[in-house]
Amino acid sequence: MDNIYEPQIVKITKIEEQSPTVKVFRLEKIGGKFKKGEEGLVFRPGQFVLVGQIGYGESPLGPLSSPYENKYIEIAVRKTGTVTNYLHSLKEGDEVTLRGPYGNGFPLDFMEGKDIVCATGGCGIPPISALVEYIIKNKEKFGRVYVLYGARTPEELLMKEKMEDWKKDGIKIILTIDKPDKNWKGQVGFVTDLVKEIDIDEANAVATMCGPGPMMGALEKVLRPLGISDRRIFVSMERKMQCGVGKCQHCTTGKKYVCLDGPVFNYDEIENNWD
Ligand SMILES: Cc1cc2nc3c(=O)[nH]c(=O)nc-3n(C[C@H](O)[C@H](O)[C@H](O)COP(=O)(O)OP(=O)(O)OC[C@H]3O[C@@H](n4cnc5c(N)ncnc54)[C@H](O)[C@@H]3O)c2cc1C
Ligand code: FES
Numbered sequence: 001m002d003n004i005y006e007p008q009i010v011k012i013t014k015i016e017e018q019s020p021t022v023k024v025f026r027l028e029k030i031g032g033k034f035k036k037g038e039e040g041l042v043f044r045p046g047q048f049v050l051v052g053q054i055g056y057g058e059s060p061l062g063p064l065s066s067p068y069e070n071k072y073i074e075i076a077v078r079k080t081g082t083v084t085n086y087l088h089s090l091k092e093g094d095e096v097t098l099r100g101p102y103g104n105g106f107p108l109d110f111m112e113g114k115d116i117v118c119a120t121g122g123c124g125i126p127p128i129s130a131l132v133e134y135i136i137k138n139k140e141k142f143g144r145v146y147v148l149y150g151a152r153t154p155e156e157l158l159m160k161e162k163m164e165d166w167k168k169d170g171i172k173i174i175l176t177i178d179k180p181d182k183n184w185k186g187q188v189g190f191v192t193d194l195v196k197e198i199d200i201d202e203a204n205a206v207a208t209m210c211g212p213g214p215m216m217g218a219l220e221k222v223l224r225p226l227g228i229s230d231r232r233i234f235v236s237m238e239r240k241m242q243c244g245v246g247k248c249q250h251c252t253t254g255k256k257y258v259c260l261d262g263p264v265f266n267y268d269e270i271e272n273n274w275d
Contacts, residue, residue: 005245007050007058007097013072015092018158022078022123023088024064027051027098033070041067044105045130046208046236046264050244051075051098052083058097059083060241060259062210064126064159066133073098076158078123102244103263106131106208106234114232115143115205117198119222121150124211125158127236131208136169143205146198148222150176154184174198195222202227208264210236233267 014026034042043049043063052058065074079088090096106127116135118128128147135142147166151157154177163173174197176187207223223233239251239258246260253270256262 005099007099009095010098012090012092012094012096015090018076019156021156022076022158024074024076024159025087025090026065026072026074027096028072030095034073036068036070039108041134042070042073043067043101043130044108045134046105046127047101047103048244048263049073049075049098049100050102050241051077051087051096053086053096056086057083058099058244059087060102060238060244060263062127062130062236062263063101064129066137067130068133068137076123076126100244102259104261106236106264108134111206112138112141113143113204115200116145117148117200117205117207117223117226117228118146118210119148119207120210122152122156122211123158124209124236125149127210128208129159129162132166132171136166136171139170144172144200145170146172146174146200148174148176148198150178152178154181195225198226200226205232207233208236209233209267230268231266234264235267235270236263237265237270238263 009030010027011030012025013028016024018024036042045067048060048062050058051061061075061077063073064076065072077084077087079085118131120128132147135145157175167173174187176189177184180188205228207228237253237258239253241259242248242250244259246257251258
């Protein structure tokens with residue numbers, strides 16, 4: 001994506017309210033397209049970009065749009081503090097800064113030829129969305145693909161329309177809600193209760209987990225019973241970040257830097273280091 005160290009000014013061309021606290025922003029490069037890397041991708045699913053504004057700061061966010069799309073990238077932003085509240089105050093046509101992509105992303109080559117289980121909750125869905133878009137474009141290289149996604153309430157489930165499209169492309173989606181309303185007809189309970197729904201070749205499967213720290217510990221209870229070895233479980237970690245490029249030490253987990261060595265780690269590299 002051009003010079004990854006230099007913030008570029010991008011325009012917000014579309015904003016969609018996905019839930020009471022999450023908006024999806026479409027960002028377009030002014031006067032051109034985003035540059036693709038060697039793999040033909042604008043970013044690797046699981047990488048992050050830093051989006052913000054001079055005077056407010058920047059937030060690491062995982063793009064959710066197809067990594068093949070170079071006219072725009074889309075991010076989902078949950079309102080939590082200074083930068084994300086600022087982003088939520090913006091309108092279509094406003095401009096923000098963007099730099100990146102940073103980090104490693106999911107090990108796409110290693111995942112080829114395998115069944116894939118993506119377990120996530122709440123606002124952990126964006127990197128999974130980019131991964132699923134990648135898989136759909138390269139369908140013949142992957143086995144069965146499951147997305148297990150949980151949210152507290154039906155209104156907090158993100159990207160419902162996108163998931164309907166994924167289903168048409170053969171992705172198996174299993175949703176669960178913690179606190180259903182009267183219209184909810186799907187599963188009730190935690191993501192951890194979904195394991196019984198999955199039919200994979202566990203000896204040849206890869207799992208990915210994305211979400212807030214406490215949820216990751218719980219997700220482990222989904223993946224372990226499936227028999228997928230730790231070596232084939234990949235976790236995307238969220239940490240406070242500043243520089244994004246290994247200089248400020250804000251993002252350490254154990255001896256690793258989430259911005260440089262991650263954000264995607266092998267499960268056995270970071271076990272018990274969620275928070
Ligand atoms: C690799 C990566 C990908 C991410 N992808 C997304 C995404 O797609 N969508 C999304 O909404 N959020 C994502 N996050 C989390 C997002 O970066 C933070 O919520 C955001 O930076 C908070 O900034 P703020 O200035 O609004 O909050 P602050 O005012 O700095 O803090 C508000 C609260 O958020 C916590 N917080 C601050 N920074 C982070 C952080 N980096 N990770 C987790 N908690 C944090 C603080 O501890 C505090 O409790 C991602 C984080 C990482 C590291
Ligand atoms: S964010 Fe600065 S070292 Fe990782």
